[in-house]
Amino acid sequence: MAFSFLSRDMFSDLERLHRELQQAFEGGPSIRGAAPGGFPAVNVGSTPQSIELYAYVPGLEPDSIQVDLERGTLSIAGERASSLPQNGEKSVVHINQRFAGRFRRAVSLPEDIDPDGVSADYRNGVLHVSVKRRAEALPRRISVQ
Amino acid sequence: MSDNTSVATHSGDSAGRAEETALLPPVDVIEDSAGITLYADLPGVSRDGLDLQVDADTLTIEGVAAVELPESLEAKHAEITVPRYRRVFTLSRELDVENVTAELHQGVLKLRIPKAEHAQPRKIEVRG
Numbered sequence: 001m002a003f004s005f006l007s008r009d010m011f012s013d014l015e016r017l018h019r020e021l022q023q024a025f026e027g028g029p030s031i032r033g034a035a036p037g038g039f040p041a042v043n044v045g046s047t048p049q050s051i052e053l054y055a056y057v058p059g060l061e062p063d064s065i066q067v068d069l070e071r072g073t074l075s076i077a078g079e080r081a082s083s084l085p086q087n088g089e090k091s092v093v094h095i096n097q098r099f100a101g102r103f104r105r106a107v108s109l110p111e112d113i114d115p116d117g118v119s120a121d122y123r124n125g126v127l128h129v130s131v132k133r134r135a136e137a138l139p140r141r142i143s144v145q
Numbered sequence: 146m147s148d149n150t151s152v153a154t155h156s157g158d159s160a161g162r163a164e165e166t167a168l169l170p171p172v173d174v175i176e177d178s179a180g181i182t183l184y185a186d187l188p189g190v191s192r193d194g195l196d197l198q199v200d201a202d203t204l205t206i207e208g209v210a211a212v213e214l215p216e217s218l219e220a221k222h223a224e225i226t227v228p229r230y231r232r233v234f235t236l237s238r239e240l241d242v243e244n245v246t247a248e249l250h251q252g253v254l255k256l257r258i259p260k261a262e263h264a265q266p267r268k269i270e271v272r273g
Binding site for chain 1: 171172173174175176177178181182184186187188189190191210211212214215217218219220221222223224225250251252253255
């Protein structure tokens, strides 16, 4: 059988190689499963005064996005409608790659954040959440008298 | 139709610009009897940052994601590392490239490419 050359082992070997490469270059995956290709893609950065989160979540209305901060975890959730035709319409779907359905992503924040200092805005399909850090946690320089 | 709507690799840069790394945006392509509708996810791209080109039978979608970042920002975790999107499609002959319409809403591009009139379906009457 020709198929026996393409044994299941070959694919599992490739899969394992992929995981090992990913581990080597990207570090361990997050326990909340921030897999590449998840929706929405999220970038997180920090400044001395704040934590800044950017979620690339296009095609929503601002008031339909839920942003919650609970016990040091910031989560964003919502639902994106499908653009594909409903059953019964006379049309053909050639490519279907865009995410549709409910989504949720969560990010653990450091301990020094101020739960009252959260703001969020949504522009051009990017959700930006800014979380302030508590003033006492800010680095400060002590002047020598 | 699906045989004609092939996805080109993004190395095929019809604008002749220097090769730049770009993300391949996810798309939905739907065809009905009057034309083709294409949706592309381009989060961060404003109307000014979007560049649509039809050159002969090639459609090129390019966009630059402009996200304002605080100056002292230090990246902790990044899934979007390239602020640029590019995707190229080969169009087929029966499409009317003169009458393409485009809308951009919250980072989603919607393109409508109608079929040329001669390519629209018509019923042929059989005479007795």
